[in-house]
Amino acid sequence: MSEHEVPVPTEDAGSVVRSVARHRGARALQLDDNIAEEVPVAFVYNDAPFAVMMATPADLEDFAQGFALSEGIVERIDDAQVISVEHLLEGVEVRVGIPADREQILQSRRRSMSGRSGCGVCGSELLEAALRSPAPVGEGIAVTTTALQRALRELRSQQPLNARTGATHAAGWALADGRIVLVREDVGRHNALDKLIGAMHRAGFDPQSGFLVVTSRASYEMAMKAASAGIAFMAAISAPTALALSLAQRTGLTLLGFARDDGQAVYTHPRRLIGQETCT
Structure with missing residues (x-):
């Protein structure tokens, strides 16, 4: 595979069709439903x-x-x-x-x-x-709030498995302008991130050249996997844990939580996020 040729997953990979009885008030309908595989x-x-x-x-x-x-x-x-x-x-x-x-x-x-x-x-x-301690993540890139918001929007639209099943997490890789170029999904948030790390390698993306967005909380193991891959900037849509913040601080990882269209919380190494003023 040539550099930056993105491996594309099979369209219906990861789900199966099963019959389900859907109840709405007094009505019941027998329908086919897409179910995530595990x-x-x-x-x-x-x-x-x-x-x-x-x-x-x-x-x-x-x-x-x-x-x-x-x-x-x-x-x-x-x-x-x-x-x-x-x-x-x-x-x-x-x-x-x-x-x-x-x-x-x-x-x-x-x-x-x-x-x-x-x-x-x-x-x-x-x-x-x-409780491993990865090496320092390197300098990484500066990310504007505009790029972060774009990445969050694009990640929501690039989850076909979750759109079918409503049961999966996603990890996305964004370039400096916020364009999402890779997404991997899985029923496990850690698995989705591992898949993304592998896909980044196959596509030839330098982990210092972009940033990570995930549809889960920023737990210790998510921060550890990101830092182990040399990723310097990670934004999660949910909360971090104290142990994740400790690891992020030690390794130089910029860690954001509660990342939304209208804002985010920056917990460690805020220098990489450009365009957010801090009031005291």
């Missing part, structure tokens, strides 16, 4: 099982590579090469090749249980595996 997705690195995540079975190569980077299994996303994606009766198995010198990382990062769709660091066996 299946076990197993990651196997160098033939060693690592984790099973409950996820939407779309954009799985993006998911595998982004997950490997954001979980600290590899330091460069090029070091995670997807070998095969096999759809089984029980779920999906994704086999990934990593350098031999990274295999020891699997033990410290290994999950002791399945990761649910709402789960980020669930199942990490060691405290240090759950």
Whole structure:
């Protein structure tokens, strides 16, 4: 794939049609409804099982590579090469090749249980595996409030899976002018971000050249995944957590919460947001 050629997901990927009885007052209608898929997705690195995540079975190569980077299994996303994606009766198995010198990382990062769709660091066996500290994110770019508002508007219009099902989160990558160039969706907010990180790599986008918008709260694991990918600016439509703010402050990540058309809250490193005055 050439640089900045955006991988496009299959139009109906991630949902199935099921019959549902819709009740409105005394009336009941039998209708077909689009339902978001949620299946076990197993990651196997160098033939060693690592984790099973409950996820939407779309954009799985993006998911595998982004997950490997954001979980600290590899330091460069090029070091995670997807070998095969096999759809089984029980779920999906994704086999990934990593350098031999990274295999020891699997033990410290290994999950002791399945990761649910709402789960980020669930199942990490060691405290240090759950509470990692990524390297500083770099300078990143300045983002105007106008660009941020454009990105938020465009993200809402670029979620076909959520439009069909009403059940998924999204993570979007925006350029400096606010134009959304990549979106990935999943029933799990962390999965959506991992998929986006993988898609950014495949499309050739530099994480220092744009900014991240997500349709969820800014939890610690969301901030950690963004910082691990070298993203310097993240805007969430909901609230942050105190641990996310602590990580963002340490790594240099600009973290915004409650991002809306009419404003946002800037919690850390406000220098990157241009056009917002602070009154005291």
